Amino acid sequence: MRIVKFCLAIALMIALVSAWKQPDEPMPTGPYALQYPASFGGRFTIPANNPLTQEGVYLGRLLFYEPRLSKTNTISCGSCHQQNRAFTDGRALSIGVSGKPTSRNSMSLANLLWVRQFFWDGRAASLEDQVRVPLTHTDEMGMAPEEAAKALQQTGFYPALFRRVFGSDTITDARISKAIAQFERTLISANSRYDQYQQGHYTLTEAEQNGLHLFSSAPAPERGIRGGNCAHCHGGLKLVQELFHNNGLDQVAPDAGRQTITGLGLDHGRFRVPTLRNIALTAPYMHDGRLATLEAVIDHYSDHIQSSPSLSRELMADSDKPTGFHFTTKEKSDLLAFLPLLTDSSFVTNPQFSDPNNLKRTAVKPHHSTN
Numbered sequence: 001m002r003i004v005k006f007c008l009a010i011a012l013m014i015a016l017v018s019a020w021k022q023p024d025e026p027m028p029t030g031p032y033a034l035q036y037p038a039s040f041g042g043r044f045t046i047p048a049n050n051p052l053t054q055e056g057v058y059l060g061r062l063l064f065y066e067p068r069l070s071k072t073n074t075i076s077c078g079s080c081h082q083q084n085r086a087f088t089d090g091r092a093l094s095i096g097v098s099g100k101p102t103s104r105n106s107m108s109l110a111n112l113l114w115v116r117q118f119f120w121d122g123r124a125a126s127l128e129d130q131v132r133v134p135l136t137h138t139d140e141m142g143m144a145p146e147e148a149a150k151a152l153q154q155t156g157f158y159p160a161l162f163r164r165v166f167g168s169d170t171i172t173d174a175r176i177s178k179a180i181a182q183f184e185r186t187l188i189s190a191n192s193r194y195d196q197y198q199q200g201h202y203t204l205t206e207a208e209q210n211g212l213h214l215f216s217s218a219p220a221p222e223r224g225i226r227g228g229n230c231a232h233c234h235g236g237l238k239l240v241q242e243l244f245h246n247n248g249l250d251q252v253a254p255d256a257g258r259q260t261i262t263g264l265g266l267d268h269g270r271f272r273v274p275t276l277r278n279i280a281l282t283a284p285y286m287h288d289g290r291l292a293t294l295e296a297v298i299d300h301y302s303d304h305i306q307s308s309p310s311l312s313r314e315l316m317a318d319s320d321k322p323t324g325f326h327f328t329t330k331e332k333s334d335l336l337a338f339l340p341l342l343t344d345s346s347f348v349t350n351p352q353f354s355d356p357n358n359l360k361r362t363a364v365k366p367h368h369s370t371n
Helices: 002-019 054-064 127-136 145-153 158-166 173-185 193-198 206-216 294-303 329-342 345-349
Strands: none
Touching: 054 158, 054 173, 127 145, 127 173, 145 158, 145 173, 158 173, 193 329, 206 329, 294 329
């Protein structure tokens, strides 16, 4: 009976393996031409040892959605960065292979090409470094680097793809990271109604115009100017600045944030400013996902900013006034009318960024490298 069960198990494994096939689509080749508005600027760095190629981006996309890079073969980068949510996951804290929640909220991956410090605390200086962290973290994908490489090496088609990209069919964790980083650099969002407005192709409603004014203006009560000063941190056409701020969530922050990297007391409770592109799709909000809705976010900046020694200067009130922007009901409504204009529908439906798992790729038999 045990022999029969063993044989049945082997037969089932063979059936499952044979059900997976290499993608039917041909692998593109040649340099990858990035498409982005000139207004975004060319201030970005692509490492000399990891130039963008069509084949590299193609491989990176496959790996981004590859569950065999996780300890349980159930979690991929795409599990916590879902395209229809602008590459977030809809959870306050993500759940990985351990079943435990992560310590911070999953950030959107839009326009990482222009980012220089990654994660909420800015601990990684490149996308290649960023990729390695979730792959190996025990509460995320939980796979030792050499084990992830070994798992792909055993497949019938990944070694050939790595040869096309890197000139060798030997799979390493560094090459896995490079390929995923190439794909992530192509995740460019630049076609929202806000972009169309900037180009003269969309006319704002009165509420949207009022919301934009509040978003862009710093308050100046002495001149009768109302504003939320949002653009100070989320300004420019990319709607983000490379800054770290304490935005007044706590008087004593339970997560030290940027301070864990710099060791500076003034960085306590400071976190990287996320982009507001596609913000209507990326709830819940803040580094720990504590605010469930955009209404809650606006209420926070209106009436619930907490004072602390490291509170960012832009959020500090005059000494004789309580902290916060104290929006009226109409101002809150106007801001809520404006923020959905930042949604880029083409970004969250672009097939070049989508999960290719429906193409059924995976192992056929173990592969023995010749290198």
